[in-house]
Amino acid sequence: MATTQPNLYSFPNTEALAKELRPYVLRCQNAALARHDTFRIAVSGGSLPAVLAKALLADSNGSPEDTPQFSKWQIFFADERAVPLDDKDSNYLLLKDELLAKIPAALGEPTVYPIDEKHVHDGNTQELADAYQEALMRSFAAKDSVKLPIFDLILLGCGPDGHTCSLFPGHDLLREKDAWVAAETNSPKPPPKRITLTLPVVTSAAHIAFVATGAGKKDILKSIFDSEEGRSLPSSLVNHGAGDKVSWFTDHPAVEGVAYPRRGSL
Numbered sequence: 150m151a152t153t154q155p156n157l158y159s160f161p162n163t164e165a166l167a168k169e170l171r172p173y174v175l176r177c178q179n180a181a182l183a184r185h186d187t188f189r190i191a192v193s194g195g196s197l198p199a200v201l202a203k204a205l206l207a208d209s210n211g212s213p214e215d216t217p218q219f220s221k222w223q224i225f226f227a228d229e230r231a232v233p234l235d236d237k238d239s240n241y242l243l244l245k246d247e248l249l250a251k252i253p254a255a256l257g258e259p260t261v262y263p264i265d266e267k268h269v270h271d272g273n274t275q276e277l278a279d280a281y282q283e284a285l286m287r288s289f290a291a292k293d294s295v296k297l298p299i300f301d302l303i304l305l306g307c308g309p310d311g312h313t314c315s316l317f318p319g320h321d322l323l324r325e326k327d328a329w330v331a332a333e334t335n336s337p338k339p340p341p342k343r344i345t346l347t348l349p350v351v352t353s354a355a356h357i358a359f360v361a362t363g364a365g366k367k368d369i370l371k372s373i374f375d376s377e378e379g380r381s382l383p384s385s386l387v388n389h390g391a392g393d394k395v396s397w398f399t400d401h402p403a404v405e406g407v408a409y410p411r412r413g414s415l
């Protein structure tokens with residue numbers, strides 16, 4: 150349990166939010182490149198890729214600090230649906246359409262780690278999760294020598310029920326301590342079969358950012374930030390596990406009525 154508190158930022162709209170998300174992500178990139186010459190990031194699906202694209206595809210001010218060095222990015226998925234990569238429900242397809250396909254050649258090409266479709270066709274979600282975990286191990290070193298992968302940044306969404314990644318409220322997966330990637334076979338939100346990073350992996354990341362926008366999120370954000378009952382929600386567990394490593398990027402409608410103090414600037 151972290152002893153520090155998450156940072157809550159709020160902006161008038163998604164344009165203003167994306168303007169601040171850009172320097173945040175690039176600061177994480179620059180720190181990671183200085184540390185190990187690679188930027189390992191995990192991204193979510195849902196509403197996140199469109200906001201991320203708005204942030205990263207904006208014009209640079211020309212300085213090296215404000216330039217995405219995509220050729221040094223390794224992009225993983227915080228969660229993925231067990232569907233083919235060209236299915237409308239695929240988080241990979243969403244990220245590809247919103248961001249990857251629009252990256253100018255001059256900025257380089259990231260290395261992207263989609264799920265292995267073979268296990269989707271086999272219908273075995275546990276094997277799909279195991280295969281994704283092995284892909285993580287190959288990138289982060291063998292699991293025997295590294296207890297948990299430390300992502301440089303994990304970008305999350307928060308569903309109206311408080312789920313994040315494919316970790317849903319009240320699910321046994323919230324107690325997973327060992328696996329890096331887990332299978333969800335009965336998700337309350339379609340499609341039912343998914344894989345997800347586990348909570349220990351999420352909270353071990355160097356930086357974690359949630360992006361939550363729109364009035365449809367205000368009740369759950371109030372619960373997460375202001376109420377005792379909200380403490381067991383998956384998104385709250387990330388807050389409590391990672392403390393001030395967590396930054397929430399919200400718009401004003403999403404935090405209307407939330408009493409938790411906003412941070413003034415990044």
Ligand SMILES: O=C1O[C@H](COP(=O)(O)O)[C@@H](O)[C@H](O)[C@H]1O
Nearest residue numbers: 193194195196197306307308314
């Ligand atoms: O199903 C999912 O939903 C969450 C939240 O999506 P949002 O549209 O409310 O932002 C998303 O973060 C996750 O990756 C996705 O699989």
